[in-house]
Amino acid sequence: xxxxxxxxxxxxxxxxxxxxxxxxxxxxxxxxxxxxxxxxxxxxxxxxxxxxxxxxxxxxxxxxxxxxxxxxxxxxxxxxxxxxxxxxxxxxxxxxxxxxxxxxxxxxxxxxxxxxxxxxxxxxxxxxxxxxxxxxxxxxxxxxxxxxxxxxxxxxxxxxxxxxxxxxxxxxxxxxxxxxxxxxxxxxxxxxxxxxxxxxxxxxxxxxxxxxxxxxxxxxxxxxxxxxxxxxxxxxxxxxxxxxxxxxxxxxxxxxxxxxxxxxxxxxxx
Amino acid sequence: xxxxxxxxxxxxxxxxxxxxxxxxxxxxxxxxxxxxxxxxxxxxxxxxxxxxxxxxxxxxxxxxxxxxxxxxxxxxxxxxxxxxxxxxxxxxxxxxxxxxxxxxxxxxxxxxxxxxxxxxxxxxxxxxxxxxxxxxxxxxxxxxxxxx
Numbered sequence: 001x002x003x004x005x006x007x008x009x010x011x012x013x014x015x016x017x018x019x020x021x022x023x024x025x026x027x028x029x030x031x032x033x034x035x036x037x038x039x040x041x042x043x044x045x046x047x048x049x050x051x052x053x054x055x056x057x058x059x060x061x062x063x064x065x066x067x068x069x070x071x072x073x074x075x076x077x078x079x080x081x082x083x084x085x086x087x088x089x090x091x092x093x094x095x096x097x098x099x100x101x102x103x104x105x106x107x108x109x110x111x112x113x114x115x116x117x118x119x120x121x122x123x124x125x126x127x128x129x130x131x132x133x134x135x136x137x138x139x140x141x142x143x144x145x146x147x148x149x150x151x152x153x154x155x156x157x158x159x160x161x162x163x164x165x166x167x168x169x170x171x172x173x174x175x176x177x178x179x180x181x182x183x184x185x186x187x188x189x190x191x192x193x194x195x196x197x198x199x200x201x202x203x204x205x206x207x208x209x210x211x212x213x214x215x216x217x218x219x220x221x222x223x224x225x226x227x228x229x230x231x232x233x234x235x236x237x238x239x240x241x242x243x244x245x246x247x248x249x250x251x252x253x254x255x256x257x258x259x260x261x262x263x264x265x266x267x268x269x270x
Numbered sequence: 271x272x273x274x275x276x277x278x279x280x281x282x283x284x285x286x287x288x289x290x291x292x293x294x295x296x297x298x299x300x301x302x303x304x305x306x307x308x309x310x311x312x313x314x315x316x317x318x319x320x321x322x323x324x325x326x327x328x329x330x331x332x333x334x335x336x337x338x339x340x341x342x343x344x345x346x347x348x349x350x351x352x353x354x355x356x357x358x359x360x361x362x363x364x365x366x367x368x369x370x371x372x373x374x375x376x377x378x379x380x381x382x383x384x385x386x387x388x389x390x391x392x393x394x395x396x397x398x399x400x401x402x403x404x405x406x407x408x409x410x411x412x413x414x415x416x417x418x
Contacts, residue, residue: 003334003335006331006334006335052372052375055375055378056324059316059319059320059375059378059379059382060316060320062313062316062382063314063316063317063320064313066309066316067309067310069309071309073308073309073312073386074398077383077386077398077405078401081401081404081405084408084409084412088412091412135397205316205378206383206405206409208379209376209377209378209379209409210408210409210412211412213412213413214416216350216376216416217350219349221350221372223330223353223365223368223369224334224368227331227368227371227372228331230327230372230375234320
C-alpha cells in the first residue's frame with residue numbers, strides 16, 4: 001500500500017460521494033463498483049468499505065436533519081426494527097456467497113437502479129394533508145416553501161416489509177437502499193418526499209451498522225482502504241449537497257443512469 | 271440596557287400552525303420541550319460520533335504520512351483479533367488510530383439508538399423506549415455473535 005494509493009482512495013471517495021449526493025443516491029452505488037473495478041478490490045472488501053462510508057454520511061446528514069425536525073424519529077425507529085433484521089440476514093448471506101456471485105447480484109441491482117433513476121424523473125412526490133394523528137404523525141417546516149407540513153403514516157406494516165427488503169439489500173450489497181425505500185414510503189406510506197428522504201437517510205446508518213461487524217469479523221475491513229474511502233465519501237457528500245443546490249438537471253440523471261448501465265454490463269462481463 | 275428576554279425575539283411566524291398541530295395531536299416532532307430534547311440529544315450523539323471518528327482517522331492517516339514509512343502489507347491484512355489486540359497495546363501507530371476511528375464510526379449508530387431510548391424515557395414515551403431497546407438488542411446481538 002503506497003501513500004499514492006491512499007490519496008487515490010480518498011479521491012475515489014470524494015468523487016463517488018459527490019455524484020451520489022448530487023443524484024440523491026448515496027455513495028455506495030458508485031463506490032462499490034469503483035473499488036472493485038478500478039482498484040481491483042475483492043467484492044466483499046469493497047462492500048465493507050461502502051458500509052462504513054454509509055454510516056459516516058448517514059450520521060452526518062441525520063445530525064442536521066434530526067435537529068431541523070425533518071426526520072420522523074419515531075417512524076425511523078419503528079422501521080429500523082425490520083431494516084436491522086434484513087441487514088443482518090443480508091450480511092450473513094453475503095459472507096456465504098462468493099465474490100463472483102455478489103458481483104453478479106450487484107450488477108443486477110445497478111441495472112434496476114438506472115431504470116429507477118429514469119422513472120424517478122417523471123415522478124412527483126405524493127402528498128395529501130392528513131389529520132388523523134397517530135403515534136407516527138409528524139409536522140415539520142419546509143424551508144423551501146416556508147410552510148408547515150403535517151402528515152400521518154399509512155400502511156405501516158407494508159412500509160415495514162419494504163424496509164426489511166431494503167435492509168437486506170443494504171447488508172448484502174453495501175448500498176443504502178434509499179432509491180427503493182423513499183418512493184415506497186412516499187407512495188404507500190403517504191409520507192412527504194422531504195420527510196421520507198430524511199427519515200430513510202437517518203435509518204441507513206443503523207441499517208449499515210447492523211452488518212458492519214459481520215464484515216469486520218470476516219476480515220473484510222481493511223483500515224487503510226476503508227478510512228480514506230469513508231473520509232472521501234463523507235467530504236464528497238457535503239460537496240454534492242452544495243453542488244446539488246446549484247445544479248439541478250435531468251440531463252445529469254440521464255448521464256449517470258447510462259453510466260450505471262455501462263458499469264452494470266462491465267460487472268456482468270468481469 | 272441588556273439582553274432582551276422578550277418573546278418577540280424568538281417569534282416564529284409559523285407559531286399558529288405549530289399550535290394547531292399540537293392541539294390536534296398531529297405533531298410528535300414539533301411538540302413540547304421534552305420532544306425537542308430527544309432530537310437534540312440524538313443529533314449531538316451523531317455529531318460526536320462522526321467527528322471524533324473522522325478526527326481519529328485523519329490523525330492516523332497523517333501519522334502514517336509523517337512517519338514516512340508506507341505501512342507494511344502485514345498491517346493491511348490484520349485479522350480482526352489482531353486489530354482489537356493492537357488497540358489495547360501500549361504502542362500507538364497510525365493504523366491503530368485509523369482502526370479506532372473506524373470502530374468509533376461503527377459504534378456511532380449504537381450510541382444514537384441508546385441516546386434515543388434515554389430520550390424517549392425522559393419524556394415517558396415507553397412504547398418508543400421499547401422499540402429503541404429492541405433495535406439496540408438486535409445490534410448488540412449482531413456485535414456479540416460476530417466477535418464471539
